[in-house]
Amino acid sequence: SEEARRYWRTVYDFPQWQKHRSPYRFIERLFQLSQSHILQNALPAISWVTLVATLVAAYGTSYDQHLLPEALPSISPNASCSAFISNTSVALSLLLVFRTNSSYGRWDEARKMWGGLLNRSRDIMRQGATCFPDDQIEAKKALARWTVAFARALRIHFQPEVTLESELKNILTPAELEMLAKSQHRPVRAIHAISQIIQSVPMSSIHQMQMSNNLTFFHDVLGGCERLLRAPIPVSYTRHTARFLFAWLTLLPLALYPSVGWGVVPLCSGIAAVLCGIEEIGVQCEEPFGILPLDVICNRIQADVMATLKDDADTKTVLAEAGLARLLPSSAPVLSSYPSAALPAIAQQAA
Amino acid sequence: SEEARRYWRTVYDFPQWQKHRSPYRFIERLFQLSQSHILQNALPAISWVTLVATLVAAYGTSYDQHLLPEALPSISPNASCSAFISNTSVALSLLLVFRTNSSYGRWDEARKMWGGLLNRSRDIMRQGATCFPDDQIEAKKALARWTVAFARALRIHFQPEVTLESELKNILTPAELEMLAKSQHRPVRAIHAISQIIQSVPMSSIHQMQMSNNLTFFHDVLGGCERLLRAPIPVSYTRHTARFLFAWLTLLPLALYPSVGWGVVPLCSGIAAVLCGIEEIGVQCEEPFGILPLDVICNRIQADVMATLKDDADTKTVLAEAGLARLLPSSAPVLSSYPSAALPAIAQQAA
Amino acid sequence: SEEARRYWRTVYDFPQWQKHRSPYRFIERLFQLSQSHILQNALPAISWVTLVATLVAAYGTSYDQHLLPEALPSISPNASCSAFISNTSVALSLLLVFRTNSSYGRWDEARKMWGGLLNRSRDIMRQGATCFPDDQIEAKKALARWTVAFARALRIHFQPEVTLESELKNILTPAELEMLAKSQHRPVRAIHAISQIIQSVPMSSIHQMQMSNNLTFFHDVLGGCERLLRAPIPVSYTRHTARFLFAWLTLLPLALYPSVGWGVVPLCSGIAAVLCGIEEIGVQCEEPFGILPLDVICNRIQADVMATLKDDADTKTVLAEAGLARLLPSSAPVLSSYPSAALPAIAQQAA
Amino acid sequence: SEEARRYWRTVYDFPQWQKHRSPYRFIERLFQLSQSHILQNALPAISWVTLVATLVAAYGTSYDQHLLPEALPSISPNASCSAFISNTSVALSLLLVFRTNSSYGRWDEARKMWGGLLNRSRDIMRQGATCFPDDQIEAKKALARWTVAFARALRIHFQPEVTLESELKNILTPAELEMLAKSQHRPVRAIHAISQIIQSVPMSSIHQMQMSNNLTFFHDVLGGCERLLRAPIPVSYTRHTARFLFAWLTLLPLALYPSVGWGVVPLCSGIAAVLCGIEEIGVQCEEPFGILPLDVICNRIQADVMATLKDDADTKTVLAEAGLARLLPSSAPVLSSYPSAALPAIAQQAA
Amino acid sequence: SEEARRYWRTVYDFPQWQKHRSPYRFIERLFQLSQSHILQNALPAISWVTLVATLVAAYGTSYDQHLLPEALPSISPNASCSAFISNTSVALSLLLVFRTNSSYGRWDEARKMWGGLLNRSRDIMRQGATCFPDDQIEAKKALARWTVAFARALRIHFQPEVTLESELKNILTPAELEMLAKSQHRPVRAIHAISQIIQSVPMSSIHQMQMSNNLTFFHDVLGGCERLLRAPIPVSYTRHTARFLFAWLTLLPLALYPSVGWGVVPLCSGIAAVLCGIEEIGVQCEEPFGILPLDVICNRIQADVMATLKDDADTKTVLAEAGLARLLPSSAPVLSSYPSAALPAIAQQAA
Structure with missing residues (x-):
């Protein structure tokens, strides 16, 4: 992934700008999704969230089908996780955008x-x-x-x-x-x-x-x-943001499983891809010389x-x-x- | 649409400012909606969202009227899409506004x-x-x-x-x-x-x-x-924002169909026009010389x-x-x- | 309203600041509401929203009392408008504040x-x-x-x-x-x-x-x-924001009528006064010399x-x-x- | 309250910073609440909101206990006020923070x-x-x-x-x-x-x-x-924000009474203290020389x-x-x- | 905790940056959670919130099991606290992020x-x-x-x-x-x-x-x-933010207990860790020389x-x-x- 940083070194001229502005750019961008360096770098984190979501869904399904001992706790209500997710999502969004903003400022x-x-x-x-x-x-x-x-x-x-x-x-x-x-x-x-x-x-x-x-x-x-x-940006700051994000993403499947069932797997992967992608951009731009x-x-x-x-x-x-x-x-x-x-x-x- | 960029080259003087400030400006602006260069450029993306919404509504109606094989999945509950939409809308709004902000800064x-x-x-x-x-x-x-x-x-x-x-x-x-x-x-x-x-x-x-x-x-x-x-603004950044936006808009009809039915078509077109319009302004201002x-x-x-x-x-x-x-x-x-x-x-x- | 711009040319000294900071300022400001140049200028737009709200309420009441042909559509459910309002309100608030922010920056x-x-x-x-x-x-x-x-x-x-x-x-x-x-x-x-x-x-x-x-x-x-x-700030930008705002305000009575009935008239006027007032401040500050x-x-x-x-x-x-x-x-x-x-x-x- | 401005003229040195950073600062700050110059200055506005809330609660209780003529309107449903509160709270928060931000910029x-x-x-x-x-x-x-x-x-x-x-x-x-x-x-x-x-x-x-x-x-x-x-910051701006805030706070008891009853009095006082405090900071910092x-x-x-x-x-x-x-x-x-x-x-x- | 400030004095070179950007950084950061200087400093405040949450949960459980005199009030409905929490959370997030932003600006x-x-x-x-x-x-x-x-x-x-x-x-x-x-x-x-x-x-x-x-x-x-x-940043400002935060965190258990029961203890600790951590970063960066x-x-x-x-x-x-x-x-x-x-x-x- 260190090698992939070379591909960021873009130099534009008029033709590239025309392509950049093309009204059909959204099609091309969807098809090139697999080439996104951002997502490739964030893959371990996204995989982690997907894994957690799969385990949660498997546990939940097994429990509901009575394959597990009754003594184990049920996921179903789990109001705590939902309350954590909903009470902190604005703060998380603001922190993530502020952090990426600061990194972009360093690049600029x-x-x-x-x-x-x-x-x-x-x-x-x-x-x-x-x-x-x-x-x-x-x-x-x-x-x-x-x-x-x-x-x-x-x-x-x-x-x-x-x-x-x-x-x-x-x-x-x-x-x-x-x-x-x-x-x-x-x-x-x-x-x-x-x-x-x-x-x-x-x-x-x-x-x-x-x-x-x-x-x-x-x-x-x-x-x-x-x-x-x-x-670098004070590392306590960066780390607090990252820990907050990963804790939020890890609790997300627990909060959402009761309402979406197995849909929790693609859903949490998607949300992780979006949010970890933002954090990854912040991390990549923080040291701009590469x-x-x-x-x-x-x-x-x-x-x-x-x-x-x-x-x-x-x-x-x-x-x-x-x-x-x-x-x-x-x-x-x-x-x-x-x-x-x-x-x-x-x-x-x-x- | 590259030609349309010439119409952005406005130079104002006192009379134009008076018109710009007119208390009746909102009427004029609604009537000139079809001349909006922003919407003309964003048309392919808006059309795409409208198409998806129409397909979703058609599928949903057919399914509800039992015109489709029962083996196909129903759209009705679809809590996953709703959860995706609601958990990411603040982050999406912030990203879009930040991106347009940066582009406006380049124009300025x-x-x-x-x-x-x-x-x-x-x-x-x-x-x-x-x-x-x-x-x-x-x-x-x-x-x-x-x-x-x-x-x-x-x-x-x-x-x-x-x-x-x-x-x-x-x-x-x-x-x-x-x-x-x-x-x-x-x-x-x-x-x-x-x-x-x-x-x-x-x-x-x-x-x-x-x-x-x-x-x-x-x-x-x-x-x-x-x-x-x-x-340009680091292209990974721009592309991540655009991909996020298009994924969000594509999932939107699935999330809203159960509650609004065929209303999903004008509704999704409207939301797409608003959000793609913001993204389009960001793209147009990013290379300011044109x-x-x-x-x-x-x-x-x-x-x-x-x-x-x-x-x-x-x-x-x-x-x-x-x-x-x-x-x-x-x-x-x-x-x-x-x-x-x-x-x-x-x-x-x-x- | 062009004449009213002269009243903005305030020059403060210590006594004005004391009055400006007075703990009882809120009383005075409520009583001087009718002198607000901002609201006077935004009057046509506010009136438009009030008119729409009145028509919607009249239509809805007539329909509910079966004074209208049954063939006409009912307002009652109208989930589409509600979904539009709720899914775009954060983006609208951010756009409005960003636009006013830029105008204030020009004044400054x-x-x-x-x-x-x-x-x-x-x-x-x-x-x-x-x-x-x-x-x-x-x-x-x-x-x-x-x-x-x-x-x-x-x-x-x-x-x-x-x-x-x-x-x-x-x-x-x-x-x-x-x-x-x-x-x-x-x-x-x-x-x-x-x-x-x-x-x-x-x-x-x-x-x-x-x-x-x-x-x-x-x-x-x-x-x-x-x-x-x-x-000026790129006019495509200004116009997109204004169109977005007026579309949002025009759909607002349709979204709120089912729950608030005739209360929709003062309610929509109030919301229009607040939001059109913010937009009006942005428009007035954009050309600061007047x-x-x-x-x-x-x-x-x-x-x-x-x-x-x-x-x-x-x-x-x-x-x-x-x-x-x-x-x-x-x-x-x-x-x-x-x-x-x-x-x-x-x-x-x-x- | 003009006299209280002298107490803002803080000059720090290392010992004050250590106290400022003390892990137990939150205790001290809660105990010194009554000495807060911000709250003392905002007292008339907070009292106004408390008064309105008390009147609303008294009216509501009397009405529910049939002490009032039946001809008077009931507070109970009051969806209009709730809709106003919920549809404008993001815009209000952004305006307040932006206004305080500008004032802090002037102080700086x-x-x-x-x-x-x-x-x-x-x-x-x-x-x-x-x-x-x-x-x-x-x-x-x-x-x-x-x-x-x-x-x-x-x-x-x-x-x-x-x-x-x-x-x-x-x-x-x-x-x-x-x-x-x-x-x-x-x-x-x-x-x-x-x-x-x-x-x-x-x-x-x-x-x-x-x-x-x-x-x-x-x-x-x-x-x-x-x-x-x-x-000063254009006074139309400042006044529009203040009017918006006071209108919002005055309607708040009407919106909340049905769900919280007499709890509306401490609740509205608390919210008023928080938001008027933010506005007060903005007003105090706007003229920084005092x-x-x-x-x-x-x-x-x-x-x-x-x-x-x-x-x-x-x-x-x-x-x-x-x-x-x-x-x-x-x-x-x-x-x-x-x-x-x-x-x-x-x-x-x-x- | 004053001693811990020395550990912030990071100087990076290429190897540290590679580690900082490692795709597996999130694992390491979760495992080093106990070494976080931010959380160590915020410990008293987090403990306070945990204590309040425990007391609330104990009181609530005792009351529900009729171990307490009936004359005491029940926590169960408590709409006031919920209304306070939900009506002020956006303003709190914005204030916290703005405050940390200003402190980071001073560090920079x-x-x-x-x-x-x-x-x-x-x-x-x-x-x-x-x-x-x-x-x-x-x-x-x-x-x-x-x-x-x-x-x-x-x-x-x-x-x-x-x-x-x-x-x-x-x-x-x-x-x-x-x-x-x-x-x-x-x-x-x-x-x-x-x-x-x-x-x-x-x-x-x-x-x-x-x-x-x-x-x-x-x-x-x-x-x-x-x-x-x-x-320093005007201390009235800093203190108002801190008071607002601690009041919010103290009322949080009362608002959440009815829906999450004993889950209120880890939940409130978690939210306190996140938000007090953000405030702590702001406090630490405000005096940057240490x-x-x-x-x-x-x-x-x-x-x-x-x-x-x-x-x-x-x-x-x-x-x-x-x-x-x-x-x-x-x-x-x-x-x-x-x-x-x-x-x-x-x-x-x-x-």
């Missing part, structure tokens, strides 16, 4: 932070391309390299299924890669490196400050994601950062032709000396 | 980002008009051109129903238009161009930083909208940016007459050399 | 933006009074004039019941007033003018940037309010901005006496040359 | 703004202590004086139970106190004075800007609190601002000894010339 | 502020390492020392279970430690010291401002945490700040080799003169 926060990382990676590269003096070709390239390296190092921090080597060997120089690999805390080191690059370029400290603001944002993203990973498409975001960052680096000279030429005289590009285009092996690799990876 | 976020784009487009043009030196006429015009170009390129990014050519051929120069059209990521390229324009003007780096802050805001809008497009009047916002941006460019000299003259000596305008009014063909076109478009 | 957002306008108008005047050099008397006065002009122009933008002429003829010079009146978008023009004033004063660009930040805030307020005016005391906020802005302008010299003198040598005021107090006619007018208006 | 916002005032008062004093040149002893003292004066003037603005004279006569010089007392708007004047102090000190305009940012924050706090005071410990916050501001002023020289000495050469303190410690009478008074007040 | 706010402290501590050290001139080795070390000292002083402020001496004797110099220990308000003093360090370094005031912005953030964290500690792993966050800050200090020279060398010429490191590596005793101690503590 993580997604927003990674979206912000994309925005600000593009932004810091735009600032570098326009604010670094034209002769600082090496600094511009280093900025692009390390911006990508920060994003990929951050991904590995939260999805440790890939290695630094495989992700960054086409981006960083071997010495840089070794430095990063040896660091105690890699994303912090990558931000430090970008900071040193910015500080090394001779330009107005106003512009340095502006770029540095984006590094502060990077630190907020890094720390915010670490917070979500390290600090279900976010971080690799797609990293590829997007790499593609856009590299494109800004490459297009800079071209943009200047076109604008200068439109009448902005001071934008005449420097004679040597920025990318001419970039190692020719790296770019195709990058382009492929980002595709 | 998108609308706020596009509103922010309008605010900051006006703001960056104000900064350019007042901070660029008086002799930088070309730079001011280029800033206006590209601010409009960014907004229109962003619209095409999220409403790919119009072409770059048709939207921008009266705004940009042919060379600029070609550059933008060839770009890997057009909105990123447009921000890059504005950044280069700002950097090319000889002025205090403080003022450059201020204008650049608005570009960072543009990047946040761009990335925020992309996030909403790429990342239902936002982005073209109206773009026209507004263009009209206001161009008006600020045109009014700059006039404002200076009037303020100078009121005693602010240093505001004497430069002799050549900014707009005198603007291609005369472009402005009427712009004015029309913005009207 | 509008109120916060206008509150922010007051804060930042005071702030920009403080910055002007302290950062403009002492000899820039005309610039300080122009800043005060145009800050007030922006607030009043913004008010007219959202409450078009007053004219620019009446609001601003004592504030701006005739030439300025004409320029503002002719503008395509008046609040944008007013911000542009303030921007030009700031740029025209010889001072550190750091201080110019700081004041300009407040202009960016003004643009955010302007655009944020325009967004609230132009973009129910906000914008004129009071504008007067407050004018009074505080003018007071800061007038008190500047005095503040400097007192602080200098307390030991801050560099604060010795310039010999000519700022306000001495202000047109004497304007100030009393302003003072009166602000009172 | 006010508390956060006053907390922010404390933070930024400490921060502006820190900036002054470290950024003002060492020879600007008078300016540092004036900054401390006026920061405290702003906080106290703001408190008087929202808790007009103390006078400016008593609060500030040990802080400001007599001339400053008179200037502040005469001002049209005292907190605005205090911010203006701090702004003048900052502007008067010869230092980098970057540092001036930073301190000025805190003044903008002060303006936001001032205006935000004024907004909460001037703009129930916030503003004096404690002001004392805290004064103690911390004065301590920062006093400790500045000492901090420099210690850091210089640790190796930071440029931090050698000026020979004259800052506080040596501070009027010796003021400090003990301040210390006492802050204790 | 505290956790976010401490997460922000980590982010900005890393950020201010990054700024110091890159912006301080290369020869300011002592200043860099002092910055690192005091950043750690602020975090640890802040922890002691909110978890007074450790002493300043034990936490900081390996970090600060003895003179510094004494200064901090003697301060009236230690965290304020620590921020003041960092401010002095920044101001003492000869560098652009732009960079000083940027670092100072992080100090403003530190002040906001400090004051925000103090606000959470000093200002249940947050502040020591882990402090160790993390120390490890990352010290690593940035140590790695600075190395980063410069590697980047310089990659082509950024101006980054050649100063000949003396920063850390060479750091007291060799301190570092291993730090490393151990952070591990």
